[in-house]
Amino acid sequence: MLRRDINELLTQTGPGTPMGELFRQYWIPALLAEELPENDSPPVRVKLLSERMVAFRDSEGRYGLVDEFCAHRGASLWFGRNEGSGLRCPYHGWKYDVTGQCVEVPSEADNSSFCQNVQLTAYPLVKVGDLLWTYMGDAAEQPPLPEFEFVQVPPEQTYTSKRWQQSNWLQAFEGGIDSSHVTFLHSGGLKTDPLFKGAKGNEYNMKDTKPFFEVADSEGGLFVGARRNAEPGTYYWRITPWVMPAFTMVPPRGDHPVHGHFWVPIDDENCWTYSFDYHPVRALTDQERQAMVDGHGVHSRNIPGTYRPAANMDNDYLIDREAQKRGDTYSGVAGIAMQDASLQESMGPIVDRTKERLVPADSGIIKARQKLRKAAIALRDEGVRPPGVDPVHHRVRSAAVVLPQAESFLDSCRDAVTVTPGVAQSSV
Amino acid sequence: MSLSQSARAASAAESRFRITRPIAPARNARVIALDRAAEAVARRVAARSWAAARFYACGEAAEGRPPEALALFGLDGVPPVALREVLAGTDVVVVLAAGDAGSRQAAAIGAACGARAVTTAGVVLGDGFEADEAVAALRPYARVLLLSADEADVVELLTALRV
Ligand code: FES
Ligand SMILES: [Fe+2]
Numbered sequence: 267m268l269r270r271d272i273n274e275l276l277t278q279t280g281p282g283t284p285m286g287e288l289f290r291q292y293w294i295p296a297l298l299a300e301e302l303p304e305n306d307s308p309p310v311r312v313k314l315l316s317e318r319m320v321a322f323r324d325s326e327g328r329y330g331l332v333d334e335f336c337a338h339r340g341a342s343l344w345f346g347r348n349e350g351s352g353l354r355c356p357y358h359g360w361k362y363d364v365t366g367q368c369v370e371v372p373s374e375a376d377n378s379s380f381c382q383n384v385q386l387t388a389y390p391l392v393k394v395g396d397l398l399w400t401y402m403g404d405a406a407e408q409p410p411l412p413e414f415e416f417v418q419v420p421p422e423q424t425y426t427s428k429r430w431q432q433s434n435w436l437q438a439f440e441g442g443i444d445s446s447h448v449t450f451l452h453s454g455g456l457k458t459d460p461l462f463k464g465a466k467g468n469e470y471n472m473k474d475t476k477p478f479f480e481v482a483d484s485e486g487g488l489f490v491g492a493r494r495n496a497e498p499g500t501y502y503w504r505i506t507p508w509v510m511p512a513f514t515m516v517p518p519r520g521d522h523p524v525h526g527h528f529w530v531p532i533d534d535e536n537c538w539t540y541s542f543d544y545h546p547v548r549a550l551t552d553q554e555r556q557a558m559v560d561g562h563g564v565h566s567r568n569i570p571g572t573y574r575p576a577a578n579m580d581n582d583y584l585i586d587r588e589a590q591k592r593g594d595t596y597s598g599v600a601g602i603a604m605q606d607a608s609l610q611e612s613m614g615p616i617v618d619r620t621k622e623r624l625v626p627a628d629s630g631i632i633k634a635r636q637k638l639r640k641a642a643i644a645l646r647d648e649g650v651r652p653p654g655v656d657p658v659h660h661r662v663r664s665a666a667v668v669l670p671q672a673e674s675f676l677d678s679c680r681d682a683v684t685v686t687p688g689v690a691q692s693s694v
Numbered sequence: 695m696s697l698s699q700s701a702r703a704a705s706a707a708e709s710r711f712r713i714t715r716p717i718a719p720a721r722n723a724r725v726i727a728l729d730r731a732a733e734a735v736a737r738r739v740a741a742r743s744w745a746a747a748r749f750y751a752c753g754e755a756a757e758g759r760p761p762e763a764l765a766l767f768g769l770d771g772v773p774p775v776a777l778r779e780v781l782a783g784t785d786v787v788v789v790l791a792a793g794d795a796g797s798r799q800a801a802a803i804g805a806a807c808g809a810r811a812v813t814t815a816g817v818v819l820g821d822g823f824e825a826d827e828a829v830a831a832l833r834p835y836a837r838v839l840l841l842s843a844d845e846a847d848v849v850e851l852l853t854a855l856r857v
Binding site: 267268269432433478479480481482483535579580581582583608611612613614615616618621622623624625626627628629632633635636640671672674676 | 697698699700701703704705706708709712714717786813814815826829830833834836837838839840841842843846847850851853854855856
């Protein structure tokens with residue numbers, strides 16, 4: 267359980283809140299690059315950390331993320347005309363460039379200097395990998411760009427999708443470091459999902475449903491090791507890295523691509539779940555890419571033209587009680603992503619953590635909350651730069667390994683959990 | 695369009711109707727410090743208010759005696775008791791280690807808890823290098839090992855477990 271005030275501290279990310287300021291220390295995903303596919307393509311509404319903005323790509327290919335509302339009388343620039351190196355409000359024709367600078371106020375005299383003093387709040391928007399990233403903090407403190415491996419490998423080796431989740435970011439994120447639910451909730455997927463099935467590790471997963479856990483600090487966050495019995499004298503370890511504030515990876519299975527998530531607050535009751543899959547040393551096959559597009563693995567099948575999952579709370583997640591009875595799925599909801607999301611959304615928009623009954627197996631979550639709180643308070647009170655800002659902290663991987671029982675997973679897996687370009691993931 | 699059951703149930707408005715009853719402390723926890731440095735931490739943590747948690751330090755692990763006979767000293771001033779008595783009636787033991795001085799005791803506690811199906815959590819204080827033998831002794835039994843922990847983690851863990 268968590269005290270009410272701490273729950274509020276961790277779940278509120280609007281401007282001026284301690285967690286909101288913490289998130290504003292980092293580059294975070296703002297949208298997928300595919301949402302702004304070409305120069306002068308339609309602008310896109312973006313809400314992040316409780317701020318409403320509009321993203322656009324101008325005639326020169328520059329990306330901008332600016333206040334959604336026109337400085338004149340507050341019309342939404344989503345209706346804007348993206349033309350001639352700027353976004354023009356269709357109401358009275360005021361025009362802005364990607365930095366939010368007003369460049370034209372048609373009602374003023376030609377050569378008037380009025381528009382120079384009109385500036386929309388704007389944040390940098392930069393394409394790294396298949397994502398457009400923004401940094402919403404103090405411009406003077408802007409850190410170097412993200413170096414997570416999934417955005418560093420060549421485009422043919424990586425795929426990212428996103429989905430709207432109707433819950434606070436923290437309960438979504440906590441699922442990403444909660445290794446103990448896999449053997450229950452996702453048991454069906456281990457047998458049938460094209461992006462999961464067939465790995466030797468899955469057998470250990472299914473045979474030993476009571477994993478042991480070890481939680482260790484890393485420079486950027488945590489490593490959570492889950493250990494199950496393997497052959498006599500050995501353990502099967504699944505190692506999940508967390509990089510603060512909201513990047514997690516799932517331990518790999520066989521030679522399947524490696525996957526993970528970035529959990530981004532939209533406002534206090536909604537978040538974006540970015541789900542990625544990449545292979546460190548080879549291109550994704552056509553079948554793998556198709557499976558991802560079709561919503562297998564960690565991805566979701568979305569309503570065409572949107573990032574809302576086709577199975578969602580409005581249709582009871584298309585729950586299939588017969589499939590649940592047969593054991594095809596454990597909860598009756600199809601697909602790993604929606605199995606997680608359905609339960610996390612069922613907790614309510616912001617789960618009341620004063621009512622939890624945690625057990626020692628939840629220690630990863632307990633420790634992660636503690637680290638977030640510490641970092642948010644150290645930033646607020648002493649201006650301390652939090653872990654995970656330095657791109658060196660991004661160069662981590664998940665791993666799945668079999669080790670002799672006496673070995674510590676951390677000592678034995680230093681290399682396995684560190685990104686080495688050109689070297690494959692450690693996986694069973 | 696009428697809302698689905700799930701959409702209505704997940705709304706903020708419906709969240710207000712969750713039953714609110716005081717939650718009874720779930721566990722009768724025992725916190726055992728393995729060595730002197732861990733004992734100092736345990737003493738400070740013990741001074742806070744807990745529902746039913748009891749705090750102990752370890753005596754010597756005598757060669758050839760059964761693990762259950764290991765003597766523990768209550769940090770609240772109770773006289774030494776045998777591990778077997780400390781474990782009676784508990785369902786979770788949190789072991790604190792800061793170094794290797796208590797690794798024999800760690801093995802004894804782990805084995806005794808394992809035999810009685812008492813869930814065991816190990817908290818390793820400091821960077822862990824000083825406690826690698828203690829960690830190795832706990833590893834087979836501890837459902838969770840919190841490595842590189844500090845005093846605040848101990849408080850946080852016990853609070854989260856509602857002890
Ligand atoms: S068993 Fe974990 S939330 Fe119900
Ligand atoms: Fe999951």
